[in-house]
Amino acid sequence: MLDALRRARHDLSRAELSTATGLSAQSITNIVRRLVERGLVDEREPVGSQGRGRPAASLRLDPAGSYAVGVHVDPTVTAVVLVDLTAAVVAARRTVAASATTPDELVTAVAAAVTEVTAGVPPDRVLGVGIATPGPVDTGAGVVVGAPLLPGWDRVALRSLVRDATGLPVVMHKDTAAAAVGELWHDPDPADFVFLYLGTGLGAGFVVGGELLPGSTDNAGEIGHLMVAPDGPPCPCGQPGCVGPSGMPRTLVAEAAAAGVLDPLPHDATDRRVDAAFSALCARAADDPVAHGILARSAGRIARAAVTLCNALDVGAVVLGGPAWSRTEPVFLSIVRDVVTATTEARRVHEVDVRGSALGDDAAVVGAACLVLEHAFSARPATLLIR
Ligand SMILES: [Zn+2]
Known part of the structure; x- marks a missing residue:
């Protein structure tokens, strides 16, 4: 019942809760009483009732429960x-x-x-x-x-x-x-999606049928070695053009230094220092075409990985988020959306929604x-x- 209440995202009447759970009216009454006693569920009397008959009280999770x-x-x-x-x-x-x-x-x-x-x-x-x-x-x-x-x-x-x-x-x-x-708990329409996580590294989470696909050992989503650009930067795995390095702040900051957009960092610079330089690169992309081009090329490669994942899983949405997201969104979102919309195999059957996470960087x-x-x-x- 608690799961049904949180997935509903709006107040439910007892009748609606009965339909959602398959439990009898008597069971609903008994369980609601216990959940209210434990402070997990709040039952509100109807307001603004009009016409005949007593409208149903509504049930919702008590946030402080x-x-x-x-x-x-x-x-x-x-x-x-x-x-x-x-x-x-x-x-x-x-x-x-x-x-x-x-x-x-x-x-x-x-x-x-x-x-x-x-x-x-x-x-x-x-x-x-x-x-x-x-x-x-x-x-x-x-x-x-x-x-x-x-x-x-x-x-x-x-x-x-x-x-x-x-x-x-x-x-x-x-x-x-x-x-x-997290996206499952916060997005209003979360049934099937690929979550592309942008941070110090690049990874994915898969949700199908409203449930996480964790893999046999909870390690699904290591997408960093999808090859997306034969002319791309080398990867420690030995293959050129893996999407992981193509999307990593460390790679993009090095590309920006080589192009004269940023001062070069020592190769052993800490992740925090790289992250600060990445913030500077993203800020410059607004009015510097070279900086913009570096991010746009990265976005195009990530978009190709997104298309492969959409084709493999036939999901209805690609959701982008993670610690690097808000900085990259101004360049990345439209590019990923355009590539996914134009090239997924299922595009003649259904649209694929490409959007930023409801939770953004968090x-x-x-x-x-x-x-x-x-x-x-x-x-x-x-x-x-x-x-
Ligand atoms: Zn690789």
């Missing part, structure tokens, strides 16, 4: 949020970047941020912590395997470290999968919190919450 914490561990910044039962953000903090600290220091900083964002909320209403990290992840063991984007992180047992530091149940997933789950951190809500309230959760 439960809360969940989201943590996004990223090479450039670690973000922490608290969301309420409707997945709305009620508090947010930022702390040290994962690439600039050790796992132990990061866990200490995360635990402090969790304490701050949950201050003022009854402890028994905090369901747990969801963590989004760069892949690959071993979700069975709760381990960050050694992400290419997190040097020095070699099989870090992040889930148990955060559980021990916070005393809260913890769930963990890849950043791209968390972002897709898709992964809010999505991480939604993993916890999803575990608590979905009939088919994407992940297991480990206590």
